[in-house]
Amino acid sequence: MSSDEKQVAPRSLAEALRVKDDGSLAALLRARPDLITPVPTDLTQLATRAGTRASVIRALERLDRFALQTAQALAVAPEPAEYGTLLALLAGDEDDPAVVGAFPHALAALRDQALVWGTDDRLRLVRTARELLAPSPQHPSPTGLGPTVAEATTGMSPGRIQELLTTAELPTTHDAVSAVASLTALFTDRARMAALLATAPPDSLDVLSRLVWGPPYGQVTAEPAAHLRWLLDRGLLLPTAPGTVVLPREVALHLRAGRAHRNTEPLPPAVEPAATHRPQVVDTTAAGQAYTALATVEELLKDWDEGGPAVLRAGGLSVRDLKRTAVALDVPEPVAAFWVELAYAAGLLASDGGGGTSHALKAVGDEERYAATPAYDEWLELPAAERWTRLATAWLSATRTAGVIGGRDAKERTLSALGPGLDRSAAPEVRHRVLALLAALPEGASASPDALVARLHWERALRGTAASDDLRARLARWTLTEAESLGITGRGALSAHGRALLGAEPSAPAPRQPSGPGDKLPVHHHTHHRPALPPEPRSPAELASAAARARRLLTPLLPEPLDHVLLQADLTAVAPGPLERPLADMLDVLADVESKGGATVYRFTPGSVRRALDAGRSASDLHAFLTAHSRTPIPQPLTYLIDDVARRHGHLRIGAASAYVRCDDDAVLNEILADKRSQGLRLRRLAPTVLATQADPATLLDGLRAMGFAPAAESAEGDVLITRAHAHRTPPRTAPEPVPDGPPSPDTTLLSAAIRAIRAGDLASTTPHKPSASATATAVPGRNGTLPRTTSAETLATMQAAVLTGDTLWIGYVNAEGSASQRVIAPIRVEGGFVTAYDHTADEVRTYPLHRVTGVAELADEQA
Secondary structure, eight states, rough: OOOHHHHSSSHHHHHHTTTTTTTHHHHHHOGGGGGGOOOOOOOHHHHHTSHHHHHHHHHHHHHHHHHHHHHHHHHHHOOSOOOOOOOEHHTTTTTHHHHHHHHHHHHHHHHHTTTSSTTTTTTOOHHHHHHHOOOOOOSSOTTTOOOOOHHHTTTTOHHHHHHHHTTOOOOOSSSHHHHHHHHHHHOOOHHHHHHHHHTSSSSHHHHHHHHHHHOOOEEOOSOOOOHHHHHHHHTTSSEETTTEOOHHHHHHHTTTTTTSSSSOOOOOOOOOOOOEEEEEHHHHHHHHHHHHHHHHHHHHHTTTTTTBBOOOOOOOOOOOHHHHHHHHSSSSHHHHEEEHHHHHHHSSSETTTTTTTOSSSOOSSSBBBBEOOHHHHHHHTOOOOHHHHHHHHHHHHOBBBBBTTBOOOOSSOOTTTSSSOOOOHHHHHHHHHHHHHHHHHOOTTOOOHHHHHHHHHHTTTTTOOOOOTSSHHHHHHHHHHHHHHTTTEEEEEOHHHHHHHHHHOOBBBBOOOOSSSSSSOOOOOOOOOOOOOOOOOOOOHHHHHHHHHHHHHHHSOOOBBBBBBBEETEEEEEEESOBHHHHHHHHHHSEEEEEEEEEEEEEOHHHHHHHHHTTTOOOHHHHHHHHHHHHHOOOHHHHHHHHHHHHHHTTTTEEETTTTEEEEEHHHHHHHHHHHGGGGOOOOOEEETTTEEOOOHHHHHHHHTTTOOEEEEEEETTTOOOOOOOOOHHHHHHOOOOOOSSOOOHHHHHHHHHHHHHHHHHHHHSSSSSOOSGGGSSSTTTTSSSSOOOOHHHHHHHHHHHHHTTTTEEEEEEEEEEEEEEEEEEEEEEEEEEEEEEETTTTTEEEEEEGGGEEEEETTTTTO
């Protein structure tokens, strides 16, 4: 607190804000960005906005548990409260040293957020916060305290109050006010109260013990029992309504030994290492997961390359399509939903809008479908580490939350993958905080989910009702799972590249654990400390720098792509690691993936070889390709397979008649007609070498291939059509924008401009002004929100005089949109109907049309 605050107690929150320096105001606006949306005209308006219900609730929700308990204690303290009184409510009679040590920081946090104002001997809670936190029958206080004696006796007859004094052996008074004060003095005097309660029947004390920690209200009959009557006669229980009594606040505090809360939590729950691993093991494990993440996203979008599942009418994927995707990726459905949402958040996947761009011979159709975006093709060309950072940064900032998929919204509609209603604005903050807590541990150390959830619940005490089931707890648990799948963590510990992506400095390594009985390396002990994390939000340059550093750390950990495979005699090829993209793309066409893992196994089949021939490759091309990329000789069975499929490929020709089959060997056509499987095609002979059907060419192709033939499609000119592998792409799409949790946190530039504007507006509204000679300026300027009013001639004359004297003026100004504002300017030049002046509000030189100036007033000499 500044010396000014110590000398003069502010009379309002606006006055308290007025003595703050720019750094304190910047901290307030950064913590409560809703206060500058839009920028207030002056400090009075800022204080008014800081006291609105919505803003106060938002600020209370961002308090940690002890700061919130401090505010709750102040809400039940006498107003205004002294520093010592408030501390006693938290520390109790025993002066808990942990509370005493943490209290100044909690009170400073409340002051910094403009929830508490005033000097230490006159502390006040913002009125709206007091209304929200003070106890009432309709809204019990989290402290469990009831009303004061003065509040509970409101409406009680003076005679009945005097009876309470007599029974409590207090002297009677001449009025109810002094009687209440006498009773309150008794209940707040520890020695006298102890003596009074020493005479209480045991059953009476039992009643008090049941009410002491709340709720403080109880029910009594019209004829209360003797032990209840003893309490009622002495005011230890006071009636609030027929049949209802309440334990006065002063009595409860005495029984609680002065504590406002049953359990005061001045310190956050510790997040201790649950397991430790060597940092190298963590990094390599995380890198392996990062590579798997890249492969999974590629496999997902490759599966949807020619047009993915249809978009539901209400938006999103159907349950059936999600199941199919999970089977294709060989993962559980919730995991498949995460990968789908991650690709969408990274801008690699979107809806084609019912159109899309395709190089296929046959369009995908007008039905709206999901497909890869053009950005996916650009992403594929990037180095592996850069592709990973794109996914990781998209995940960190995304508000769409895959964990809620399968649940229900407020209208009891099922939430589907890629559908609406998945945004949870708290997700980015929780992800960042969970990873920051892991970054605070020694390198290689992991934490238990329960400890992280307990810590998050302490840091945001009002977000949720219980640490086990609130949204932040579920987000924290999803974060741990998703970060492991993405390769940001390994074995539950934050990796080096994950730490770099977060912007954290390297922390002390964990004590090295022996890997086995033979590991005799010494154990080194390091001091546990919290790494310095950058303040939120980070600028684009800081984010890019963090991503580049993460890339550099991850690159050497990822496996180098290979340019060869190992061909085997059982018509398989083994890829002992990741393959270079051209090799992998060609193998995807020529063979089918049989198994994945550390090594990928491809199997060659007649169908896969025919697929390569349909893509325009010849048998000689395939032999040359395998020879160039195999570390083993081409097995003879594979050579025979390629040659046999190539010899039969294109022997039959398919065209549109609706469709026809032609073949120079009429024996083959006879064989087709004789086969019972061809009956569904309804073929008929047009000529010895031609068969026709009403089926379309695609159906005819599929039907004959199912019968074991290898037909080829041809054009109207009789040329073989090469059905190359093609890709269906959406039109250019941008990644979904995160849904912010309230107004975004302002950057330094905006804060500086806002503070200058508020200061200038406050100067204009509070500085005394010289009276204007014009009759239109009879109102006191700036005192009732009115703009100065002067005639055009007087405005011009005052401006010209200020140019000569260098005076500072207060003006009213209406912009082109009709918005009025007050400004403090120092005129430099007046000509051509414009005034050029240094604007203290904007802290720059500006030019204003004189016809938009409503009036002008000179600042008083002592303030000019």
